[in-house]
Amino acid sequence: xxxxxxxxxxxxxxxxxxxxxxxxxxxxxxxxxxxxxxxxxxxxxxxxxxxxxxxxxxxxxxxxxxxxxxxxxxxxxxxxxxxxxxxxxxxxxxxxxxxxxxxxxxxxxxxxxxxxxxxxxxxxxxxxxxxxxxxxxxxxxxxxxxxxxxxxxxxxxxxxxxxxxxxxxxxxxxxxxxxxxxxxxxxxxxxxxxxxxxxxxxxxxxxxxxxxxxxxxxxxxxxxxxxxxxxxxxxxxxxxxxxxxxxxxxxxxxxxxxxxxxxxxxxxxxxxxxxxxxxxxxxxxxxxxxxxxxxxxxxxxxxxxxxxxxxxxxxxxxxxxxxxxxxxxxxxxxxxxxxxxxxxxxxxxxxxxxxxxxxxxxxxxxxxxxxxxxxxxxxxxxxxxxxxxxxx
Numbered sequence: 001x002x003x004x005x006x007x008x009x010x011x012x013x014x015x016x017x018x019x020x021x022x023x024x025x026x027x028x029x030x031x032x033x034x035x036x037x038x039x040x041x042x043x044x045x046x047x048x049x050x051x052x053x054x055x056x057x058x059x060x061x062x063x064x065x066x067x068x069x070x071x072x073x074x075x076x077x078x079x080x081x082x083x084x085x086x087x088x089x090x091x092x093x094x095x096x097x098x099x100x101x102x103x104x105x106x107x108x109x110x111x112x113x114x115x116x117x118x119x120x121x122x123x124x125x126x127x128x129x130x131x132x133x134x135x136x137x138x139x140x141x142x143x144x145x146x147x148x149x150x151x152x153x154x155x156x157x158x159x160x161x162x163x164x165x166x167x168x169x170x171x172x173x174x175x176x177x178x179x180x181x182x183x184x185x186x187x188x189x190x191x192x193x194x195x196x197x198x199x200x201x202x203x204x205x206x207x208x209x210x211x212x213x214x215x216x217x218x219x220x221x222x223x224x225x226x227x228x229x230x231x232x233x234x235x236x237x238x239x240x241x242x243x244x245x246x247x248x249x250x251x252x253x254x255x256x257x258x259x260x261x262x263x264x265x266x267x268x269x270x271x272x273x274x275x276x277x278x279x280x281x282x283x284x285x286x287x288x289x290x291x292x293x294x295x296x297x298x299x300x301x302x303x304x305x306x307x308x309x310x311x312x313x314x315x316x317x318x319x320x321x322x323x324x325x326x327x328x329x330x331x332x333x334x335x336x337x338x339x340x341x342x343x344x345x346x347x348x349x350x351x352x353x354x355x356x357x358x359x360x361x362x363x364x365x366x367x368x369x370x371x372x373x374x375x376x377x378x379x380x381x382x383x384x385x386x387x388x389x390x391x392x
Contacts, residue, residue: 011089013276015189021154024180025147036093039156048104048136054374056110068206070103081198095191098159105132107371108378109324116328124363131170158182159192186283193290201259205252211311212248225306227299262296327382335366
């Protein structure tokens with residue numbers, strides 16, 4: 001079976017699978033899947049991806065089965081990214097791979113867990129979920145016979161590490177770049193830029209949905225956010241007797257459509273002005289080509305401010321995140337003081353570090369272990385280690 005060649009349908013500035021820069025470890029490519037499709041499949045089958053099912057987006061997993069998790073969020077981001085790419089004649093397989101991988105490095109308990117782990121790791125290089133995602137993709141997934149990590153293509157790794165734009169790489173990525181330069185000083189592909197904004201669209205909208213479902217704020221409260229308020233008013237005007245659940249869904253779907261429509265129009269305007277003829281011209285453009293218009297960017301900023309005030313700082317969320325931070329910090333402190341409490345496999349990883357590197361290596365290994373936990377596994381480990389009546 002031959003690979004179906006979709007490259008001929010793509011814009012000249014789209015990333016073509018046939019022109020991929022390849023993988024760090026050279027492999028014979030699949031006769032039935034493009035390199036980017038193969039990347040997507042490896043991400044989907046990774047252990048880190050499966051764990052996203054029980055990793056928090058905002059609410060801890062036991063708060064309710066209907067709230068988003070990192071897994072459902074990643075799937076929503078991938079869906080939005082694919083739709084945008086098809087409208088722009090970009091490579092939707094590449095954007096999907098980047099979207100599915102972008103949250104793999106998150107610690108348990110969402111941003112509260114990341115902040116707690118970053119604080120605990122302050123003397124050892126800190127903790128950032130983007131860097132952790134890179135570590136998972138390049139070394140922590142230990143499944144394949146010939147390499148650690150997933151050995152993804154250059155384009156997928158580039159999209160994951162710099163989907164938000166050029167940056168100064170941290171030590172872990174600097175070390176990797178000695179073998180495989182990801183050109184962190186340039187902008188990423190248009191596909192990676194799409195994945196980044198699909199992420200913004202997805203979490204803004206599903207956090208509104210989850211916040212309403214959790215009764216942290218009301219539909220009337222949303223009138224404070226300009227764009228959302230207008231959409232709610234339009235839905236109520238057309239469907240005055242619509243039940244609450246349908247009103248929420250109709251509002252969210254219209255909000256997603258408004259943001260995607262604006263992004264497509266602004267991106268097409270920028271592409272027309274730049275007239276790029278290759279992915280390289282996108283990377284060297286000096287700024288993003290995929291973007292919201294200035295008015296939409298301001299309204300999206302106002303929406304974030306609304307969610308920050310009404311949801312992320314709500315006392316019920318604060319109480320859960322406070323408990324979550326204590327779990328992460330206490331686990332880290334215990335394992336640092338008593339590494340023999342780590343599972344045998346993880347104790348084995350510590351033997352590679354000696355001399356001055358021992359404590360830094362121990363801290364990073366423990367951070368890897370904790371970051372890989374789901375919410376419920378972290379709570380289970382906490383009970384095992386701090387409750388005298390718990391089974392170990």
